[in-house]
Amino acid sequence: MSGTSTAVTRLRAAAGGANRWVVLVVLCLSLLLVALDATVLHVAVPAVTEDLRPSAVGLLWIVDAYPLVCASLLILFGTLGDRIGRRRVLLFGYALFGIASALAAAADTPAVLIAARALLGVGGAMIMPATLSILRQVFPDRRERALAIGIWTAVAAVGAAAGPVVGGFLVEHYWWGSVFLINIPLMAMILPLGRFLLPESRGTGDGPWDVVGALMAAAGVLGVVLGVKRMGAGGLDLAGVAPLLAGAALLVFFVRRQKRRTHPLIDIAMFSRPAFTTAVSCIVLAMLALVGLELIAVQYLQLVLDLSPLETGLRLLPLTFAAMAAGATGSYTLSRIGPRRMVGWGFVLTAASVLLLTQMGQHDRPALLTVGFVLLGFGLQSTLFGAYESMLSEAPAERAGGAAAIGETSYQLGAGLGIALLGSVMNAAYAPGLARLHEEGVPASAGSAASNSLGEAYQVAAQLGGPMGDLLRNTARHAFVQGLHVTLLVSAGLLLLGALAALRLPKVMDCAPVREACRARVAEPAAAGPRSESRALPVQKRPGRRLALPARREPAEATSSGRAPR
Numbered sequence: 001m002s003g004t005s006t007a008v009t010r011l012r013a014a015a016g017g018a019n020r021w022v023v024l025v026v027l028c029l030s031l032l033l034v035a036l037d038a039t040v041l042h043v044a045v046p047a048v049t050e051d052l053r054p055s056a057v058g059l060l061w062i063v064d065a066y067p068l069v070c071a072s073l074l075i076l077f078g079t080l081g082d083r084i085g086r087r088r089v090l091l092f093g094y095a096l097f098g099i100a101s102a103l104a105a106a107a108d109t110p111a112v113l114i115a116a117r118a119l120l121g122v123g124g125a126m127i128m129p130a131t132l133s134i135l136r137q138v139f140p141d142r143r144e145r146a147l148a149i150g151i152w153t154a155v156a157a158v159g160a161a162a163g164p165v166v167g168g169f170l171v172e173h174y175w176w177g178s179v180f181l182i183n184i185p186l187m188a189m190i191l192p193l194g195r196f197l198l199p200e201s202r203g204t205g206d207g208p209w210d211v212v213g214a215l216m217a218a219a220g221v222l223g224v225v226l227g228v229k230r231m232g233a234g235g236l237d238l239a240g241v242a243p244l245l246a247g248a249a250l251l252v253f254f255v256r257r258q259k260r261r262t263h264p265l266i267d268i269a270m271f272s273r274p275a276f277t278t279a280v281s282c283i284v285l286a287m288l289a290l291v292g293l294e295l296i297a298v299q300y301l302q303l304v305l306d307l308s309p310l311e312t313g314l315r316l317l318p319l320t321f322a323a324m325a326a327g328a329t330g331s332y333t334l335s336r337i338g339p340r341r342m343v344g345w346g347f348v349l350t351a352a353s354v355l356l357l358t359q360m361g362q363h364d365r366p367a368l369l370t371v372g373f374v375l376l377g378f379g380l381q382s383t384l385f386g387a388y389e390s391m392l393s394e395a396p397a398e399r400a401g402g403a404a405a406i407g408e409t410s411y412q413l414g415a416g417l418g419i420a421l422l423g424s425v426m427n428a429a430y431a432p433g434l435a436r437l438h439e440e441g442v443p444a445s446a447g448s449a450a451s452n453s454l455g456e457a458y459q460v461a462a463q464l465g466g467p468m469g470d471l472l473r474n475t476a477r478h479a480f481v482q483g484l485h486v487t488l489l490v491s492a493g494l495l496l497l498g499a500l501a502a503l504r505l506p507k508v509m510d511c512a513p514v515r516e517a518c519r520a521r522v523a524e525p526a527a528a529g530p531r532s533e534s535r536a537l538p539v540q541k542r543p544g545r546r547l548a549l550p551a552r553r554e555p556a557e558a559t560s561s562g563r564a565p566r
Contacts, residue, residue, distance in 0.1 A: 020138045024148050026193050027131040028155040030090070033097070033183055033190075034124045035159025037066065040167040040179045047176040054110035061114045064226075069121025070128070071412035072222035076214040078129035078405025079265040083209050086130045086137075087200040093126025094194060098187035105177035105184075116180075132404035136392055137201040147331035149389045153381060154327025158320050165313030172310055210265045216254045217265070221409060223247020228417055270395055270403065275339075278504040279391035280410045282343055285498035286383045287414025288421065289350060289491050293376070296426060296487060303454045304477055305364050318370050322377030330385040340505040342386040347499035349379030351492040358485045362477055383498070390505055422487050429486035430454070433479025442472055454480045 100119035227244025353375030395403030
């Protein structure tokens with residue numbers, strides 16, 4: 001028994017010391033599953049619809065339950081990890097994620113699948129901020145932390161982009177429940193690894209945990225994200241405006257409550273720092289562009305170019321590889337050009353790629369799409385890397401969980417806004433292209449139904465058949481491509497707005513806190529003992545720090561005096 005305890009102690013010590021990169025691997029595997037689960041179900045929706053026969057509202061909740069619940073609980077579990085321990089919350093998240101995956105795979109009714117997806121959201125909310133806050137603690141050196149964050153953000157991009165590929169392969173060869181089964185063996189492996197390898201960390205823990213404030217933040221974020229999604233799907237109606245206003249009001253009350261409390265959940269004063277606020281805004285804008293563009297790109301590849309789900313996922317792989325390259329080189333780039341230029345030029349590069357993609361038409365142009373997706377992935381990943389690194393470095397270490405929760409909430413909010421805003425622009429630009437179909441003899445009811453979406457237009461065209469159906473199908477394809485061009489132009493404008501916002505970020509990567517901490521450790525032993533210019537001053541090198549001062553040699557008179565050097 002003592003041998004086992006010793007082995008566990010050594011593993012944990014290694015994880016917090018020289019093998020902190022092993023900790024990063026475990027954290028990235030955790031994040032990969034959470035990001036993968038956010039998109040893996042998208043290509044399985046037709047199979048789920050055919051098997052479970054959910055209603056239109058039920059299908060909407062099957063898709064949205066996971067991101068809605070996850071986004072609403074990020075602040076709650078992020079700040080709870082600061083109080084009771086981030087590793088503890090992370091391990092609970094692992095277990096819950098595995099159980100919920102098994103329930104989702106075995107679901108035989110829409111209600112069971114919705115409940116399982118909601119539980120997956122709870123598990124994801126435990127995992128996401130904990131991975132980033134543990135990373136903040138394990139890598140105190142900013143340069144090494146920048147490299148770790150680059151890998152972390154690249155893994156998030158890989159998971160989101162690989163979701164359609166993995167889901168398409170599994171649905172084509174097995175059944176839709178298999179997209180959830182892949183989580184179970186991986187979680188069974190990560191849970192004991194996390195138990196033995198991940199170091200425990202927490203904040204100061206001063207004062208009681210604000211349960212009311214945590215629930216208020218959860219309800220507020222849920223209302224805002226739900227309202228944004230509903231408005232994106234159905235326009236300005238009561239179902240979208242009511243939760244949006246209620247959620248915004250709750251968030252306002254939450255902020256006022258945190259300002260009054262002696263020990264708040266989230267230090268609102270962090271938002272008074274321009275770099276922190278700007279970084280959060282850049283995350284929202286970057287995700288707004290990424291998720292909205294990915295959704296429209298998937299529709300274009302499947303409905304206009306008539307590619308299968310697996311082929312669609314493979315076409316998006318250049319975006320994934322470019323994001324990985326940006327993450328791998330992000331630390332070097334950030335140290336050379338600084339956060340302001342990295343985030344700003346990342347936005348500009350992404351805007352250029354979006355403008356290039358306006359050359360897409362009704363015929364396949366693989367070279368154009370590949371170049372556009374490579375620039376898009378590299379530019380957006382550079383932006384997210386610089387923004388996350390700046391946000392996390394501006395936050396105090398004891399507030400790492402709250403800061404990570406803010407970043408992840410911004411990530412989810414940007415994703416919801418992207419689907420709502422760019423989806424609304426797409427619908428507004430697509431519908432007028434079908435307005436004159438009745439002049440060509442197409443029934444008004446058929447034209448009205450076709451104006452909802454390109455997929456519905458194809459269904460109506462198949463029902464009409466003959467020359468009339470072909471006319472409706474070709475007109476809808478042309479209108480979709482025109483709407484796509486308008487949407488891309490709007491997205492490019494938002495990205496350039498992000499480039500302007502990035503001007504408030506620091507110009508250089510400031511590593512002064514590391515140097516000051518090192519100087520402080522040098523001064524402590526000198527102040528504690530007798531002052532001697534010839535005395536050795538070794539510096540204890542903390543894990544993850546590159547800055548260390550070599551000890552001076554002891555002169556003969558010091559060693560002959562009988563005193564042992566420190």
